[in-house]
Amino acid sequence: MSEKSSSEVSRIKEKLISGYISFIQGDITEALKIFSDLHSRFPDNMLITYNYVITLIRAGNIEQASKVLESFIARKKSLGVRLKIPKSIMNLILTVELLKKNIDEVLDILTEYFAEEIYISPPDWEIIPSLTVNILDIFRADDEDLSKLQRWLSQRKNEDIILPLNKSLREMLYRAIKSYTEEIHESFTPLKISQIYSILSITALSLNVISEAKKAIEKAINIDRNPLVLNMYGKVYYVIGDLNTAISAFKEALIIDHENSFRYITLTNIGNVFARIGDYDLAIELITKALKIKADCFVCWYSRAIALLRSEKWKEAENSFKALIQMRRDDPRIWYGLGQVYLARGKILESIECFLKAMKLNPDDEIIQLHIELARYLAGRRGEGK
Numbered sequence: 001m002s003e004k005s006s007s008e009v010s011r012i013k014e015k016l017i018s019g020y021i022s023f024i025q026g027d028i029t030e031a032l033k034i035f036s037d038l039h040s041r042f043p044d045n046m047l048i049t050y051n052y053v054i055t056l057i058r059a060g061n062i063e064q065a066s067k068v069l070e071s072f073i074a075r076k077k078s079l080g081v082r083l084k085i086p087k088s089i090m091n092l093i094l095t096v097e098l099l100k101k102n103i104d105e106v107l108d109i110l111t112e113y114f115a116e117e118i119y120i121s122p123p124d125w126e127i128i129p130s131l132t133v134n135i136l137d138i139f140r141a142d143d144e145d146l147s148k149l150q151r152w153l154s155q156r157k158n159e160d161i162i163l164p165l166n167k168s169l170r171e172m173l174y175r176a177i178k179s180y181t182e183e184i185h186e187s188f189t190p191l192k193i194s195q196i197y198s199i200l201s202i203t204a205l206s207l208n209v210i211s212e213a214k215k216a217i218e219k220a221i222n223i224d225r226n227p228l229v230l231n232m233y234g235k236v237y238y239v240i241g242d243l244n245t246a247i248s249a250f251k252e253a254l255i256i257d258h259e260n261s262f263r264y265i266t267l268t269n270i271g272n273v274f275a276r277i278g279d280y281d282l283a284i285e286l287i288t289k290a291l292k293i294k295a296d297c298f299v300c301w302y303s304r305a306i307a308l309l310r311s312e313k314w315k316e317a318e319n320s321f322k323a324l325i326q327m328r329r330d331d332p333r334i335w336y337g338l339g340q341v342y343l344a345r346g347k348i349l350e351s352i353e354c355f356l357k358a359m360k361l362n363p364d365d366e367i368i369q370l371h372i373e374l375a376r377y378l379a380g381r382r383g384e385g386k
Contacts, residue, residue: 015034016051035055039068044075046072046086066097090113091169093109094109106173114164119235121234124337125276163202163205171207174204177196180196184196193220193223198232205236214236231253233249243276250273253266264291267287267290268299272287298324305337309337309341314341317337331361332368335358336354336368338354
């Protein structure tokens with residue numbers, strides 16, 4: 001990089017920081033001026049686009065925010081390659097459509113771009129893998145460290161793995177879909193109505209409103225018993241802990257999916273149930289079948305990696321998580337999973353490095369923080385931390 005180019009990059013960074021500071025200090029007019037100028041020069045830069053749209057939303061200019069996002073996506077699509085929209089941009093698109101009250105568009109976005117995350121049961125819902133027994137042995141001699149482990153075991157699960165959106169967006173989505181159910185009329189098809197109640201169910205579940213989640217999914221399945229609704233029905237009961245009901249729904253979905261449109265989702269869901277009850281070999285076999293149907297299913301690959309981790313097939317698990325990093329480097333779950341593998345294999349320093357990367361991506365996760373503490377303790381005992 002030439003000195004001139006380096007200087008230009010530095011100036012852009014300074015402007016970005018200046019815009020961000022103005023934004024957090026409440027000077028939206030100044031922030032908007034800075035990000036608008038940057039966006040006019042670099043409209044294809046994702047970070048600049050993200051900050052510009054966030055500022056437009058804060059300023060109440062929803063229509064302009066929508067236009068900026070539409071132009072950004074259109075230019076990416078014009079490149080002629082398969083478009084992979086980053087999660088941060090998709091969250092913005094959902095936010096804008098919710099603010100515009102375009103609920104039909106919101107439903108389409110969720111089922112098109114978040115189908116895997118919405119309909120596949122979270123493989124890491126049970127957060128304690130089999131390797132915890134070894135950690136129990138390690139910490140049995142020290143009361144302070146045992147208390148840390150007990151705190152880890154009692155950690156509340158993260159509901160965002162049920163629906164991978166930040167909490168404020170999930171709350172906005174919940175209110176919008178709940179309100180939309182009151183607008184259902186006879187012109188709506190059974191498929192559309194079941195979709196509305198399915199999304200309401202999973203959104204309510206992600207906010208720990210369990211009774212409403214169950215009521216909504218019962219309505220959905222009574223209206224249209226299609227493969228996707230059955231998968232959602234199974235997911236709800238998988239999360240609640242009723243695995244018999246869950247697997248019955250998944251098996252029915254497999255039987256009636258004559259077009260095999262969602263077979264990869266169903267196979268992965270069944271695999272995750274078997275992984276949860278400890279039949280890891282069958283789980284891996286089923287999820288591998290799913291991947292033969294849809295090789296680019298990220299959640300399928302992640303489910304397989306989790307099953308390998310819990311079956312203590314450390315080398316295969318390590319390779320799986322490393323491959324996942326190439327697919328999605330900004331997902332803290334992958335770094336956390338790889339860190340767990342390294343910790344189990346005695347590669348303590350490597351595990352700390354992975355946990356720190358996971359923490360950087362998700363700084364509020366106490367479970368990751370606790371793993372860092374535990375790994376550092378182990379490094380100290382070995383003398384590696386000195």
